[in-house]
Structures are given as structure tokens and as C-alpha cells.
Amino acid sequence: MRNERLRDALLRNGFTPTDVALAIRVDAKTVERWITKGRTPYPKHRHALAAMLRESESYLWPDAVAPEHAAQVSESEVIRIYPHRNSVPVEVWDRLIDAAAKRVDVLVHAALFLVERPAFIKELRRKAEAGSGIRLCFGDPASREVARRSEEEGLGKGTLAARIRNALAFYRPLQGVAGVEMRFHRSTLYNSIFRFDNEMIVNTHVYGIQGAHAPALHLRRLSIGSLFETYSECFDAVWTSARSATF
Structure with missing residues (x-):
């Protein structure tokens, strides 16, 4: 084969x-x-x-690789576990974003907190122009999945969709930039994924709790580990099923 x-x-x-x-x-x-x-x-x-x-x-x-060996190595892929995403230090986000040279993958609903970083959009554009691949996948604000998540998190009807549209306004300057792709997904999002080359923040989703208050994992890829790869494959699966974002 x-x-x-x-x-x-x-x-x-x-x-x-x-x-x-x-x-x-x-x-x-x-x-x-x-x-x-x-x-x-x-x-x-x-x-x-x-x-x-x-x-x-x-x-x-x-x-x-034997499953037992891969499991042992995967434990070493976990750099740190944070009780809440908003407890990930700002300097960690800054380092990950600044150091990424090959790939930035973002799978979220809205992630407004990223664009609160003043230079974030300009940095993505600069990285794309330098040859990095940028893939940004947002929740489709018109989807039933987003409406359901908004209610499950106690945000109220239409609130999450409004947040997504608000976030998209910041990303508009990236439309048409070579190397930047943006899509809408309609998946049941179990985790938000933020990949920067061979490091990743995985924000788990917990029923009834907003993403900022749910746990987050900081991972670093190891050659024969499988944890980082699992979330990478998750991103790719959602990305493949998503449609081009127009806004």
C-alpha cells in the first residue's frame, strides 16, 4: 500500500x-x-x-512505533497544563506567535482575545509574505452549531455569532493575502487549536463553560509522540470539511 x-x-x-x-x-x-x-x-x-x-x-x-512507547513519549509532549485558557501567560502567546516561521493554524469559534493583541493581524500578514502558511478556521456565524454553543455557554441567543462577526472585522485586511486562507466550519468544536510550527495551545471545551475559563494544554511536538499529532489531525479534518470564508 x-x-x-x-x-x-x-x-x-x-x-x-x-x-x-x-x-x-x-x-x-x-x-x-x-x-x-x-x-x-x-x-x-x-x-x-x-x-x-x-x-x-x-x-x-x-x-x-509501539503504542506503549508512543504513549510514554506523548507524556513528554505536554509542557504545561493551565486550569483556564486566560491563565496562559501573555508572554507565552507572544513567544509562540513571534517565533512561528512555517505554519500558523487556528481553529476557533471567534477567539477575540487574539486580535486584542495590537500587532497580531500585521504579524500574520508579515509571516505570510515571508512564506509561512496561515490557516484560520472560524465558526460559521450562520450555523446551528454556533447558535447551540452560544446557548450552551450561557451567552444567550446570537451572542457567539455576533462575537464571530466582530472578530472577522479585524481579519478583513488579510483577505486576498497570498499564504493566508480563511474558512468557516460547522463542526461541533470539542477543542480550540492554536498551532505555531511545532508548538500548540489546545483549549478544551467544557459544557456550560466559556472557552476562556476552560483548561488549556501547551504541547510541543516530538518525533514519535502521538498527542500533538492527534490534535493536528483534528485540525486537518475540520479544515477539509470547512468552506471558504466570505465576509
């Missing part, structure tokens, strides 16, 4: 099997078999190729 994840990662990074073979000193036909036949490389080659592609081993070869 073809390894589509490996194939896609090579294409995204502009690498050919020959490039990989030269970089990690294996035969190009061996690399082809890793892709077309789904063969699993030796650990040293997995590590080198994952680093080269800036992906985790657990993403590229999900079955290569």
Missing part, C-alpha cells in the same frame, strides 16, 4: 526520491519502495527523513 503521507510531505517540500536518497545515504529505489509499497525505513532513516520533512515519525509511519 502506498504511503500517501510520505508522498505528500515530499511534494510539499519539493523533494524527489533522489534528493532523499542523497541526503540520508540510501538507494533511490529504496526510497521509492518506502513510498509506493509502504515499506517502513529503519529507525535511523525514519528519524532523518522526518527531520528533513519537518513531520513526526508517528504521522509518516503510524504503525512503526
